[in-house]
Amino acid sequence: EDQVTQSPEALRLQEGESSSLNCSYTVSGLRGLFWYRQDPGKGPEFLFTLYSAGEEKEKERLKATLTKKESFLHITAPKPEDSATYLCAVRDFGNEKLTFGTGTRLTIIP
Amino acid sequence: EAGVAQSPRYKIIEKRQSVAFWCNPISGHATLYWYQQILGQGPKLLIQFQNNGVVDDSQLPKDRFSAERLKGVDSTLKIQPAKLEDSAVYLCASSLGAGTGELFFGEGSRLTVL
Numbered sequence: 001e002d003q004v005t006q007s008p009e010a011l012r013l014q015e016g017e018s019s020s021l022n023c024s025y026t027v028s029g030l031r032g033l034f035w036y037r038q039d040p041g042k043g044p045e046f047l048f049t050l051y052s053a054g055e056e057k058e059k060e061r062l063k064a065t066l067t068k069k070e071s072f073l074h075i076t077a078p079k080p081e082d083s084a085t086y087l088c089a090v091r092d093f094g095n096e097k098l099t100f101g102t103g104t105r106l107t108i109i110p
Numbered sequence: 111e112a113g114v115a116q117s118p119r120y121k122i123i124e125k126r127q128s129v130a131f132w133c134n135p136i137s138g139h140a141t142l143y144w145y146q147q148i149l150g151q152g153p154k155l156l157i158q159f160q161n162n163g164v165v166d167d168s169q170l171p172k173d174r175f176s177a178e179r180l181k182g183v184d185s186t187l188k189i190q191p192a193k194l195e196d197s198a199v200y201l202c203a204s205s206l207g208a209g210t211g212e213l214f215f216g217e218g219s220r221l222t223v224l
Contacts, residue, residue: 004152034211043114043201043215044153087152089211096208097166100152 002027002092004101012107016077021104023088024070033071034098035064036087044087078108112136114216116202122222128190131219135184135204141165142179143213144187145201153201159185160208192223 003026013019025033032051036044048057050066057064061082063074073086085105089098115134123129135142141160145153156175158165161182170177174193179185189196199220203213 032211041217043203043218044213045215046212049211089152091211096158097155098211098213100154102150102152 002090002099004088004090004099006088006101006104010105015108015110018076021073021086025090027090027092029093031091031093033066034089035073038085080108080110083108114202114204114214116216116219120220123192125194125223126191131187131200133185133202136214139204139206141205141208142185143203144177147199147201194223197223
């Protein structure tokens with residue numbers, strides 16, 4: 001069974017203080033790894049798809065990277081509006097469903 | 111472009127009562143998903159439809175949960191009878207196809223079972 005573990009559970013940063021969120025995964029064959037952002041009271045919003053080790057994707061202050069065992073979401077010089085829960089999910093070959101982690105709750109303090 | 115519509119946004123019921131949630135996906139999206147998100151956890155897939163056929167319902171508690179997607183467009187998720195542990199947000203999502211990981215989620219329906 002696919003497993004996704006995210007750390008830390010919660011992270012508080014000062015505005016402008018860069019950091020990284022971790023997503024480690026166990027799958028028999030990775031078909032894709034996905035990052036989502038979820039604001040309170042809202043559904044998750046898609047951010048990135050990564051398919052193979054070494055791949056990187058960027059969007060504004062966010063950069064996602066992938067290795068064979070984990071993915072990192074790097075946030076550079078964050079702003080208060082980056083505060084949200086960031087969810088990681090994986091899809092396995094032969095299995096259509098996405099398996100989500102429990103998320104990292106990120107708070108950026110002005 | 112209109113997003114995924116869900117209703118109701120909030121519902122409070124007593125245990126053993128029934129409840130139904132409705133979802134209208136983005137126009138043209140063939141795949142529709144129902145997820146359950148318990149507070150502090152990630153979303154868990156309950157059922158996935160491709161058009162009006164079921165692709166995966168392995169985690170749907172079939173003794174109390176049912177879902178249908180008539181005509182391959184909107185969908186209804188029903189819980190009967192509800193248990194305390196069913197308190198959660200029920201998220202509907204849609205995508206162009208089953209092979210993509212880019213899902214578009216609605217705002218969810220928050221269920222509280224007393």
